[in-house]
Amino acid sequence: MEYNAKQIQIIEVAERLFADKGFAGTSVRDIAQEANVNVSMISYYFGSKEKLIEALFAMRMGESRSRMETLLSNEDLIPIQKINVLIDSAIDRLMGNQCFHNIMMREQLSSERTPTITEHIRTLKLRNIQLMQQLIEEGQAIGAFRKNIDLSLMTTTLYGTINYAIATQDFYKRINGLEDMEEAEFQIHLRRKLSQHLKSLFKSTVTNEHHNQD
Amino acid sequence: MEYNAKQIQIIEVAERLFADKGFAGTSVRDIAQEANVNVSMISYYFGSKEKLIEALFAMRMGESRSRMETLLSNEDLIPIQKINVLIDSAIDRLMGNQCFHNIMMREQLSSERTPTITEHIRTLKLRNIQLMQQLIEEGQAIGAFRKNIDLSLMTTTLYGTINYAIATQDFYKRINGLEDMEEAEFQIHLRRKLSQHLKSLFKSTVTNEHHNQD
DNA sequence: TTTTACTAATCAAACGTTTGTTTAGTAAAA
DNA sequence: TTTTACTAAACAAACGTTTGATTAGTAAAA
Known part of the structure; x- marks a missing residue:
């Protein structure tokens, strides 16, 4: 269309x-x-x-088709770097289309579902989780990543954190005393903070550099 | 009232x-x-x-007043155990009141805000983040936790992950082939998985057991 | 060139329903 | 008797959609 x-x-x-x-x-x-x-x-x-x-x-949906995928398949990065690219790309996508992803979030909270929209969301989520799976398996194959990583919940943490950060950004501003910061500047600030936070989170969770499991 | x-x-x-x-x-x-x-x-x-x-x-709001707080102040647990209690308590609270927290989530996504409701949510979020702060500072004081932990975003990850997991539980079911599982059983399954995932995530991120920072 | 036939875009008005709220009233309890 | 708990009916306003008319533009026919 x-x-x-x-x-x-x-x-x-x-x-x-x-x-x-x-x-x-x-x-x-x-x-x-x-x-x-x-x-x-x-x-x-x-x-x-x-x-x-x-x-x-x-x-x-037509716009967003496969930007990340190409971004990742070409370059010869080590697994953790690819994860970092995935994180930044997810942050850019969600922060750059806050209105649309707000609507997507509402749609997922609702039980009054339009079949075509539900299908769009399912497709998108499937794409996201499969990409994550691919990257994690690459890391595991060369022994850089832990074996038992919960793929679904790792994805949930990535998108859940970004979505929730966007939804509660007013509160974040107030808590961190950033109420007077200019809006454009704040958006950049939030992106950077999210990027650092999620990269640190993923690095220490998926890599093999520490003893784990209770 | x-x-x-x-x-x-x-x-x-x-x-x-x-x-x-x-x-x-x-x-x-x-x-x-x-x-x-x-x-x-x-x-x-x-x-x-x-x-x-x-x-x-x-x-x-009247119901939920200070259940976690008492739960934590009494017992003599080590910092990471307290964090674990906080995580389980947050999972219980959100999973046990899915309808209400769904409404809270919608309210936060909206710009058409009712002042009294906004204030309720702010109060709740402030309570959550202050509790997290207290626990993390305790851990830092005895050198068990890293120094530079982003408090706001750690909280965002905790509640963002749980909320998003609840919102997308149908997708989670399908992805993990649990469509035939009985509903009550699935709820327990999801709680346990979330608990394991978040505890592992927090442990490897806040503790001092690994080198960090890029 | 002028005329005719047709199309897509736009409009104000009206359609029938559904909305949240109010009213006027009833019947039992205090 | 007064108060409390409740109802059916009515209310104006807002809703998504349809209607019939008008405009501007195009392209073939005369």
Whole structure:
């Protein structure tokens, strides 16, 4: 599906509002007003409000297709470096599309699921976990990584930490006395902190450099 | 505030529906029907739909007051054991109140904030991080823990991982081939796995047993 | 060149439903 | 009698969607 300029404008406004107020909490009139279009244009272009959010997912999913994968397969890095690239790439992806990932998070919290959206999310999560699996197995093959690593929960920690950090960034600001920092600067600060934290976490957990297991 | 049996019944139904479909996605008629009461009882008892969710927060916050704190101050455990108690207690609390914490998560994702609820969440998060701080400082004081630990992000990883694991438990089931496991059994399984994973993660990250820093 | 036929984009208005809340009333309890 | 617990009905407002009309543009026919 290709979208014209006006359709993209509507989708982008909808994305911001859905992230702010939820799908049910956003009216088509809200979207129309902010996007400076007539209410009926949403039905005209997308068929329904429901199909608008599906169009949003279709668009964003189409964009993100395999950026990480190529990033990793080419270079000849050692396993822990590849893990670090994976971490930074996940941080960039989530922090750079906060609205969309906010909507994805809401969708996963909900039991009122749209099949096509559920499928999109499943595909994305599968891709993420398989990439992680590949990297960890590479490290294990050359004896650099521990044998018993819980793949699912390692992935859960990676994405759970980033998502939760984004969701609670106001609290983070306040706790760390960064309320006066400029927004753009704060975003960079948070990225760097997350990067350091997650790399340190993964390094000490997956590598073989320490005795483990209780 | 004290609530009678019927009020509690309404609150508990509302909690389940808000968790499933979101606040805006749940109508007062949905709640009334599932709770077998007249629609007007919600306004009668709580004043408004908005004040109903505030009552829910008031009730749940009142329940959870300082269970962990006492659990930790008494016993004479070594620092890493206290961290382990903290982890298990957080898992129990979040897994045992999935609906409520689902609503809390949604509330944090939203920018349409009710001041009293925001304040409740802030209080809870502050309590969590201060407890973590206390335990980590104890460990650092006797030289058992590393010096430079990012307190905020350690807490973010703890709660982020648990919350995300709960939100994506269907995916976890499928990935690990546990679709046929009975629900109660699965909940226990997930708790144990989370416990092992987080304890291993924290142990290797906060203790001094390895060289660190890049 | 002018006319005709057709299409896509846009609009204000209206449609029927559902929303949260209020009202007016009833019946039992105090 | 007054208070409390509860209800059915009604309310205005907001909801997603549809409608019929208008505009601007294109392309073939005259």
